[in-house]
Amino acid sequence: MAAIYASDHQAASIAVSNMVIRFLELWIMALRHGPCCAIAKIMSGIVQFENVGLRYGTGAETLSDISFTLRQGGFYFLTGPSGAGKTSLLRLLYLAQRPSRGMIRMFDQDIVTMPRDILPGLRRKIGVVFQDFRLLPHLSAFDNVALPLRIAGVREREIQAPVQEMLNWVGLGERGAARPATLSGGEQQRVAIARAVIARPEVLVADEPTGNVDPDMAARLLYLFDALNRLGTTIIVATHDLHLLSRITSAEMIRIDNGRILDPTGTLRNPPGARTYRPQ
Amino acid sequence: MIRWLRPPTAERQLLPETRLSGPMPWMLAIMMVMTILAGAATLAIGNAVVRIGGDLERRVTIQLIEPNPDRLEAQRAALIVYLGAESAILHHEEVGAAELRQLLAPWLGADVLGDDLPVPVMVDAELRPGARLDVIAARIKRVAPAARIDNNAAGLAPVADLLGTIRVIALMVMVMMLAAIMTAIVLAVRGTLNTHRSTIDVMHLMGATDAQLARHFQRRAALDALFGGLIGLAVATLIIALLGQRVAAMESELTGAASLGLSDVALLTMMPLAAAMVAALVARVTVIRTLRKML
Numbered sequence: 001m002a003a004i005y006a007s008d009h010q011a012a013s014i015a016v017s018n019m020v021i022r023f024l025e026l027w028i029m030a031l032r033h034g035p036c037c038a039i040a041k042i043m044s045g046i047v048q049f050e051n052v053g054l055r056y057g058t059g060a061e062t063l064s065d066i067s068f069t070l071r072q073g074g075f076y077f078l079t080g081p082s083g084a085g086k087t088s089l090l091r092l093l094y095l096a097q098r099p100s101r102g103m104i105r106m107f108d109q110d111i112v113t114m115p116r117d118i119l120p121g122l123r124r125k126i127g128v129v130f131q132d133f134r135l136l137p138h139l140s141a142f143d144n145v146a147l148p149l150r151i152a153g154v155r156e157r158e159i160q161a162p163v164q165e166m167l168n169w170v171g172l173g174e175r176g177a178a179r180p181a182t183l184s185g186g187e188q189q190r191v192a193i194a195r196a197v198i199a200r201p202e203v204l205v206a207d208e209p210t211g212n213v214d215p216d217m218a219a220r221l222l223y224l225f226d227a228l229n230r231l232g233t234t235i236i237v238a239t240h241d242l243h244l245l246s247r248i249t250s251a252e253m254i255r256i257d258n259g260r261i262l263d264p265t266g267t268l269r270n271p272p273g274a275r276t277y278r279p280q
Numbered sequence: 281m282i283r284w285l286r287p288p289t290a291e292r293q294l295l296p297e298t299r300l301s302g303p304m305p306w307m308l309a310i311m312m313v314m315t316i317l318a319g320a321a322t323l324a325i326g327n328a329v330v331r332i333g334g335d336l337e338r339r340v341t342i343q344l345i346e347p348n349p350d351r352l353e354a355q356r357a358a359l360i361v362y363l364g365a366e367s368a369i370l371h372h373e374e375v376g377a378a379e380l381r382q383l384l385a386p387w388l389g390a391d392v393l394g395d396d397l398p399v400p401v402m403v404d405a406e407l408r409p410g411a412r413l414d415v416i417a418a419r420i421k422r423v424a425p426a427a428r429i430d431n432n433a434a435g436l437a438p439v440a441d442l443l444g445t446i447r448v449i450a451l452m453v454m455v456m457m458l459a460a461i462m463t464a465i466v467l468a469v470r471g472t473l474n475t476h477r478s479t480i481d482v483m484h485l486m487g488a489t490d491a492q493l494a495r496h497f498q499r500r501a502a503l504d505a506l507f508g509g510l511i512g513l514a515v516a517t518l519i520i521a522l523l524g525q526r527v528a529a530m531e532s533e534l535t536g537a538a539s540l541g542l543s544d545v546a547l548l549t550m551m552p553l554a555a556a557m558v559a560a561l562v563a564r565v566t567v568i569r570t571l572r573k574m575l
């Protein structure tokens with residue numbers, strides 16, 4: 001793992017400087033508005049949902065009364081039975097959908113009322129592993145992974161090495177030239193994961209990211225998420241796989257069923273040794 | 281321009297490069313042939329109309345018809361003096377008696393035209409541009425009451441009218457072809473947007489801006505239009521050259537008037553480039569308007 005992010009001095013220094021800047025921000029805020037305000041900012045989190053409802057078309061609500069806050073730098077698992085609304089919730093998170101009601105704040109922006117033209121800027125801070133991968137069929141695995149960097153306008157010579165390194169990490173170093181159609185399901189999923197994390201997003205949203213790989217690879221991919229998390233990325237992973245939950249001891253768990261967060265009054269059940277998660 | 285048409289790899293990687301494939305450029309080529317031909321017709325006929333309205337209109341023929349030879353001679357002399365003095369007359373030239381006889385012989389028969397048959401006096405004159413024919417005519421009548429003034433273009437007036445109408449029609453055809461080209465581009469762009477809908481969705485979700493996506497489509501449309509335009513220009517040039525040969529062979533003053541000047545040729549040559557630019561603009565507007573409806 002060290003090879004991917006830590007050996008990259010730039011990455012480490014960026015992470016450190018980000019932390020310093022954030023600390024200075026909070027410090028200035030504390031001086032200006034008093035410590036309560038600074039603490040409120042820390043507590044307010046990077047993502048806030050309040051009484052969010054989502055309805056597709058005219059049917060019943062797919063999601064109802066969803067309220068929670070994601071801390072910056074947190075690691076969250078989203079679980080629940082098939083059809084519970086996990087993907088729908090994640091779609092709201094990666095800004096593919098506006099809610100039918102309620103309030104969502106991300107990156108200190110009101111997502112419900114924001115103008116459309118600030119969307120690209122916000123989306124570039126979010127990495128997504130789609131449940132159905134959604135690799136671009138006309139691009140090679142390499143170009144698929146490079147896509148977020150190219151969209152962000154990163155220069156070509158700064159793209160080659162990191163993308164190759166990322167492909168090596170997910171075990172596809174030799175398959176960079178392959179089109180998605182010629183890759184197995186698990187291989188496609190790994191390309192999708194590489195694509196989601198390549199630009200070091202502030203928030204990573206992964207929908208069943210290990211559904212198609214063997215347990216060893218699943219552990220390896222989870223390690224990748226964990227490394228990213230240590231660099232400050234907030235991570236939310238939807239999964240059925242209970243083994244995964246026990247691997248990240250610091251992770252918190254959000255359970256939904258039938259479009260609602262379970263245990264809305266009490267403490268959510270967490271993996272052994274983890275902190276407790278309290279919905280707002 | 282070159283840089284714009286050949287963007288960095290990063291930009292080209294975004295969507296599948298499908299330009300110069302499929303029927304689109306060829307359809308544009310066909311439409312461009314029509315457009316350029318209509319444009320050439322508009323310009324050439326315009327030139328003819330101007331020529332008739334200018335050159336021919338300024339040339340008048342003055343005839344003196346007077347049975348009395350003495351009075352005829354007196355008026356002829358007065359007319360020549362007047363024409364020489366009038367500043368609105370650029371130059372004038374009397375048609376000699378021998379030439380006149382030659383002109384008349386086929387009509388009257390050479391034997392009839394003895395020396396005793398009075399032959400009218402004819403003077404060709406050219407007016408200064410902008411001179412008013414009616415004013416000059418009135419003055420000529422004063423010095424030579426027997427004068428009959430023929431405006432050469434008067435006979436050509438219906439022809440000029442007809443040409444004017446044809447010119448308007450050619451212009452309309454050109455405008456309609458341009459509209460058809462733009463519509464074709466709009467439809468093609470919409471089709472491509474639909475085909476790549478899922479790709480566009482994914483790219484949007486990765487933070488691609490509408491402008492980034494639009495750039496790709498507008499470049500593609502511009503290249504298609506440029507390609508079609510150049511092919512169209514080549515074919516149209518061939519047709520015009522062929523037509524020009526035929527017209528030259530006719531050696532007619534009227535058809536000769538309908539020629540293309542250097543500036544006209546330059547204008548027609550610019551059409552593929554203009555088409556490419558318009559195509560890019562149309563594509564951009566279409567894409568941005570479609571994308572704006574997505575989240």
Ligand SMILES: Nc1ncnc2c1ncn2[C@@H]1O[C@H](COP(=O)(O)OP(=O)(O)OP(=O)(O)O)[C@@H](O)[C@H]1O
Nearest residue numbers: 056057062080081082083084085086087088089131
């Ligand atoms: N685009 C859509 N239009 C209409 N209904 C939808 C749409 N997407 C999802 N749904 C419905 O919303 C409900 C929740 O779907 P969702 O995909 O969020 O479930 P999920 O928890 O991700 O399930 P799984 O574990 O099988 O992926 C389902 O009943 C589904 O039929």
Ligand SMILES: [Mg+2]
Nearest residue numbers: 086087131207
């Ligand atoms: Mg799902």
